[in-house]
Amino acid sequence: MSNKPEEGSSKDNSDPAPGRGSRNADPPAWPSGDIWANGIRLHYYRTGGDKPPLVLAHGFADDGLCWTSVARALERSYDVVMLDARGHGRSQAPARGYGPLDQADDLAGVIAGLKLPRPIVLGHSMGAMTVLVLAGRHPDLPGAVLLEDPPAWWMKDFPPPFTAQWRAQSKEWIAGFRRHSRSEIIAAQRLAAPNWPEEDLIPWADSKTRLSLSFFHEDVLPEVDWPRLLRGINCPVLLLTADPERGAIVTDAQAASLRAMVSHLSIAHIAGAGHNIHRDQSARFLEVVRAFMQELPGAKE
Numbered sequence: 001m002s003n004k005p006e007e008g009s010s011k012d013n014s015d016p017a018p019g020r021g022s023r024n025a026d027p028p029a030w031p032s033g034d035i036w037a038n039g040i041r042l043h044y045y046r047t048g049g050d051k052p053p054l055v056l057a058h059g060f061a062d063d064g065l066c067w068t069s070v071a072r073a074l075e076r077s078y079d080v081v082m083l084d085a086r087g088h089g090r091s092q093a094p095a096r097g098y099g100p101l102d103q104a105d106d107l108a109g110v111i112a113g114l115k116l117p118r119p120i121v122l123g124h125s126m127g128a129m130t131v132l133v134l135a136g137r138h139p140d141l142p143g144a145v146l147l148e149d150p151p152a153w154w155m156k157d158f159p160p161p162f163t164a165q166w167r168a169q170s171k172e173w174i175a176g177f178r179r180h181s182r183s184e185i186i187a188a189q190r191l192a193a194p195n196w197p198e199e200d201l202i203p204w205a206d207s208k209t210r211l212s213l214s215f216f217h218e219d220v221l222p223e224v225d226w227p228r229l230l231r232g233i234n235c236p237v238l239l240l241t242a243d244p245e246r247g248a249i250v251t252d253a254q255a256a257s258l259r260a261m262v263s264h265l266s267i268a269h270i271a272g273a274g275h276n277i278h279r280d281q282s283a284r285f286l287e288v289v290r291a292f293m294q295e296l297p298g299a300k301e
Contacts, residue, residue, distance in 0.1 A: 002268055013191070021170060028214070030047055030048075030082075032046070035110055035113045037101065037108075037110045037113050040086055042083060042085075042086065042088035043064070044082060044090045044110065045064050045071075045083075046079065047075035047083040049077075051077060051079045052077075052078055053079045053081060053116040054079065054080050054122065055083065056070065056081065056122050056127075057085065057130050057131050059085075059124045059127050059128075061088070061170070061174060061208055061211050062088070062127075062203075062207045063090075064082030065086045065089070065103070065207070066203045067080075068197075068199050069197035069200050069253075070282075074286075078120075078216075079222065082220075083110055085103060086106055087212040088212070093212030093215070095214055095218075096190065096217075098214075098215050098218050098221070098222060099162070099224075100153070100161060101221075102133075104133035104137050106135055107130055107131070107134050108137070111141050118142065120143055120144045121134065121145050121146070122143045123146070123147060123148065125249075126150075127146045128147040128148050129143045129151060132147055132150060135232075135233045136229035137229060137232070139233060139234050141234070143296065144235050144236040144237070144238075144292075146289060146295050147237065147239045147240065148240045148277050149242055149250055150239075150242060150249070151241060151249055152251075152258070153226070154230065154257065158254070161221055162221065169255075171213070171216045174213075177205075177208040182202075182205050182285070186202065186205050186269065187190075187200045189204065189205065191203060195280055195281070198284075230258075236265065236292075237266065238266045239255055239265055239268070240263075240268050240270060240289075241255055241270070242274055242277045243274060244282070246272075246273065246280070247274030247275045248277070267294065268288045270284050270288060272284075273285070
């Protein structure tokens with residue numbers, strides 16, 4: 001089994017970095033619930049507390065608990081909300097609506113429904129594009145957005161979302177997981193990615209068996225006017241990039257293109273990581289994310 005086809009704080013306030021922990025430790029029993037948003041039922045997990053809200057949007061074929069190591073590291077300082085995207089985890093899987101516009105509207109509905117005041121929103125891969133679209137389509141909702149190695153759909157020469165070829169390859173990739181047991185999937189990924197936090201392996205394995213095949217049925221997605229959408233972004237934005245030779249998506253040229261359309265974009269490169277930056281280089285990822293969030297207007301030191 002292989003990875004999927006591509007698509008500074010003060011000492012006394014810092015949160016613990018994720019460790020590898022004991023093998024096969026189950027995810028934390030955070031409170032969870034369902035919310036009706038954008039016409040469907042969406043599931044979420046929430047660490048809670050009277051703290052600034054931080055919403056996490058996962059990538060394709062992951063789900064909310066795949067953020068376990070990140071949420072554990074940040075829950076002391078933030079009320080962390082981890083959403084299962086439509087068709088993923090325990091959320092409803094409608095027949096259509098898997099493009100970035102619908103997913104951004106889902107996320108907007110969750111933020112509004114939970115009454116989260118100007119949350120920081122962090123997304124990975126597909127989730128990063130959901131967050132980017134959210135910031136342009138619903139500019140009054142996020143206080144800041146962080147984009148972890150998104151597919152560069154804003155580029156004219158980048159393949160559009162979820163092409164027929166990508167869907168066929170990804171469907172076969174998912175089928176491969178379903179021919180193996182949970183323990184086999186975890187053991188294989190532990191060997192393939194020894195730097196990944198141990199606590200992320202069970203949620204990562206479970207997410208592959210929970211993905212609804214409805215995700216692969218939609219063959220025509222609404223087009224996005226990227227220049228117009230990106231001009232609407234007015235909150236702080238951080239783009240997190242990594243090493244393309246290790247499997248990361250965003251190149252220097254693609255990052256520069258995004259900055260040309262979002263002039264206030266900040267870019268942070270994390271060396272030694274591939275597409276899964278928050279798992280490949282978790283300590284450095286958290287360092288960069290914390291530093292960005294603590295520099296935001298109104299952030300508590």
